[in-house]
Amino acid sequence: MNSLFRKEYEIPANDFSVAGEASSSVRKLLNQLGVDPPIVKRTSIAMYEAEINAVIHGNGGKALVQFFEDKVTILISDEGPGIEDIELAMQEGYSTAPDRIREMGFGAGMGLSNIKKNADEFVLESEPGKGTRVHITMYLL
Amino acid sequence: MTKYFHSVTLEKDKCRGCTNCIKHCPTEAIRVRNGKATIIKERCIDCGECIKVCPYHAKKAVTDSFELVQEYPYKIAIPAPSQYGQFGRDYSRDRILQGLLEIGFDWVLEVSKAAEIVTDATKQMLKSPELKKPVISSACPAVVRLVQVRFPTLIPNLVKIESPMELAARIAKNTAIRDKGIAKEDIGVFFISPCAAKVTSVKAPYEKKESSVNGVLSMKDIHIRLLEKMKNIPADIESPLVCSGYSGVGWARSGGESYALGNEQYLAVHGIHNVIKVLEEIVADRLEGVEFVEALSCTEGCLGGPLTVVNPFVARPNLKWEIKRAKETDFSRENSAKDYQDLLWTEDVEYKPILKLDNDMLKAMKKMQQLEAINEEMPGLDCGACGAPSCRALAEDIVRGLACETDCVFKLREKVSSLADQIKALVQNTKRRNE
Ligand SMILES: Nc1ncnc2c1ncn2[C@@H]1O[C@H](COP(=O)(O)OP(=O)(O)OP(=O)(O)O)[C@@H](O)[C@H]1O
Numbered sequence: 001m002n003s004l005f006r007k008e009y010e011i012p013a014n015d016f017s018v019a020g021e022a023s024s025s026v027r028k029l030l031n032q033l034g035v036d037p038p039i040v041k042r043t044s045i046a047m048y049e050a051e052i053n054a055v056i057h058g059n060g061g062k063a064l065v066q067f068f069e070d071k072v073t074i075l076i077s078d079e080g081p082g083i084e085d086i087e088l089a090m091q092e093g094y095s096t097a098p099d100r101i102r103e104m105g106f107g108a109g110m111g112l113s114n115i116k117k118n119a120d121e122f123v124l125e126s127e128p129g130k131g132t133r134v135h136i137t138m139y140l141l
Numbered sequence: 142m143t144k145y146f147h148s149v150t151l152e153k154d155k156c157r158g159c160t161n162c163i164k165h166c167p168t169e170a171i172r173v174r175n176g177k178a179t180i181i182k183e184r185c186i187d188c189g190e191c192i193k194v195c196p197y198h199a200k201k202a203v204t205d206s207f208e209l210v211q212e213y214p215y216k217i218a219i220p221a222p223s224q225y226g227q228f229g230r231d232y233s234r235d236r237i238l239q240g241l242l243e244i245g246f247d248w249v250l251e252v253s254k255a256a257e258i259v260t261d262a263t264k265q266m267l268k269s270p271e272l273k274k275p276v277i278s279s280a281c282p283a284v285v286r287l288v289q290v291r292f293p294t295l296i297p298n299l300v301k302i303e304s305p306m307e308l309a310a311r312i313a314k315n316t317a318i319r320d321k322g323i324a325k326e327d328i329g330v331f332f333i334s335p336c337a338a339k340v341t342s343v344k345a346p347y348e349k350k351e352s353s354v355n356g357v358l359s360m361k362d363i364h365i366r367l368l369e370k371m372k373n374i375p376a377d378i379e380s381p382l383v384c385s386g387y388s389g390v391g392w393a394r395s396g397g398e399s400y401a402l403g404n405e406q407y408l409a410v411h412g413i414h415n416v417i418k419v420l421e422e423i424v425a426d427r428l429e430g431v432e433f434v435e436a437l438s439c440t441e442g443c444l445g446g447p448l449t450v451v452n453p454f455v456a457r458p459n460l461k462w463e464i465k466r467a468k469e470t471d472f473s474r475e476n477s478a479k480d481y482q483d484l485l486w487t488e489d490v491e492y493k494p495i496l497k498l499d500n501d502m503l504k505a506m507k508k509m510q511q512l513e514a515i516n517e518e519m520p521g522l523d524c525g526a527c528g529a530p531s532c533r534a535l536a537e538d539i540v541r542g543l544a545c546e547t548d549c550v551f552k553l554r555e556k557v558s559s560l561a562d563q564i565k566a567l568v569q570n571t572k573r574r575n576e
């Protein structure tokens with residue numbers, strides 16, 4: 001089925017001043033749609049983590065958000081270095097973030113597990129050297 | 142629920158439809174229609190931003206008049222701590238409190254005293270392990286209303302302890318009844334307010350069924366009257382009305398409530414647009430290591446309230462001076478709360494989804510689809526000439542049936558020029574046929 005409408009966002013690399021804008025904009029849209037506040041919250045947390053990962057680890061990328069009658073699908077994709085071992089990356093506390101990133105309060109290795117916890121469906125695709133695609137689905141009803 | 146009331150209104154005659162205010166409103170509550178601004182009342186949180194920016198002073202707050210004070214046999218003034226920043230060093234807190242008696246009040250109780258009790262109660266509350274952190278101060282009613290309309294998931298984080306104003310009014314009333322034997326209905330408690338938001342919190346309270354405050358006077362409105370009377374009071378007078386210490390007085394400025402709490406893990410933010418940014422961080426679970434958030438709608442806190450007289454940056458050193466003086470005689474220790482449970486709200490705020498496009502989510506989706514399509518076609522200049530704060534807001538008004546596409550001057554021009562082309566073609570055709 002086709003989505004009712006879609007939104008696309010650019011996620012710039014290493015620019016922390018705009019990081020989080022896409023998820024914040026989606027949060028506003030969901031509120032306008034009258035989605036239940038706890039669902040809005042889970043959606044924006046999951047999307048934010050994926051967005052920040054694209055900024056920090058993926059050299060920036062794109063977000064595509066599609067709105068359906070009963071769900072939202074979010075695809076965050078980048079053409080960065082990709083992930084060697086997805087299972088390892090998914091582990092809580094695993095992080096390859098360099099010190100300068102840790103100094104900014106990121107790099108606890110909690111992002112991906114946080115997405116898993118908050119998303120209704122979550123698929124992580126990655127190929128070393130090619131990039132990473134994070135699919136998140138949220139049911140609205 | 143109480144019927145909705147908000148205190149910021151427009152004086153139609155003064156408004157020139159300049160659109161200065163529309164972009165500053167944090168909830169996009171203002172539209173200019175037919176050359177005059179109007180406030181969508183459900184959306185207004187009474188922050189007073191529009192009062193501050195209007196170059197023609199057409200926006201104002203509805204407050205009570207001094208005549209109302211005269212209707213009560215026993216008149217009590219409860220001045221907000223920001224009152225102490227409104228005059229220079231020659232006008233001490235003692236002199237101001239005495240001045241309030243001179244303008245016609247029978248007694249004065251400092252709201253800063255109640256602020257110290259609220260601080261103590263908050264300290265106790267912060268120890269409770271089940272508290273949702275970070276807790277967000279409820280001292281500023283504009284911020285509480287903002288949370289209510291834009292950040293529903295933060296409602297549980299609000300500190301649901303009575304405001305210093307309400308507590309002061311309650312103490313004042315009880316004291317007058319108990320110690321002075323005055324009948325309850327003869328007592329009029331008047332808050333001297335720096336802002337519109339406090340007026341609303343008295344007329345349409347969210348924390349309890351009925352406010353203990355009988356009327357709200359604007360700090361601005363009593364300024365001259367008070368100044369005149371104070372001139373006849375010696376500058377070095379010592380007033381028996383002083384009953385709070387430096388920490389309560391400090392509440393008037395941004396950071397004051399946090400300082401009083403003595404909690405190192407606090408964040409103090411002021412100015413409504415900054416507040417929104419910080420609340421967004423909290424909603425997204427991005428704020429770490431912060432236990433207490435003091436969020437005040439006005440720049441520099443209540444010293445920057447829309448009904449104050451002096452610029453907040455001028456008021457700050459005035460207040461600082463009073464804080465310094467207050468350190469000499471410290472009352473803070475006396476003002477404690479026995480049990481914070483006694484001060485908890487008896488009512489609660491609920492989510493007001495004013496930004497929702499439709500009550501039915503499917504319909505809302507369809508409207509959003511239209512909205513997005515209309516917005517795509519807009520020039521994207523956010524010029525405000527249509528009377529809406531942005532192109533997107535106009536698109537939203539269109540799908541809500543409150544505006545039409547040709548309210549946009551660029552859309553109108555396109556339409557007019559295509560109409561002109563059609564007329565030209567028509568005229569030429571007719572000419573040709575006639576030849
Ligand atoms: N888009 C991506 N491109 C390349 N590597 C990624 C990407 N997303 C995650 N990773 C890898 O997976 C690891 C774990 O990611 P996760 O989001 O769980 O933690 P983090 O980003 O390091 O820290 P935190 O999210 O707690 O700030 C990252 O350190 C990184 O090595």
Ligand code: SF4
Nearest residue numbers: 166185186188189191
């Ligand atoms: S008081 Fe604040 S919320 Fe109300 S209309 Fe003015 S700017 Fe908007």
Ligand code: SF4
Nearest residue numbers: 281336438439443446
């Ligand atoms: S910061 Fe103070 S003066 Fe300004 S709206 Fe809030 S309570 Fe009123």
Ligand SMILES: [Mg+2]
Nearest residue numbers: 049053111112
């Ligand atoms: Mg991460």
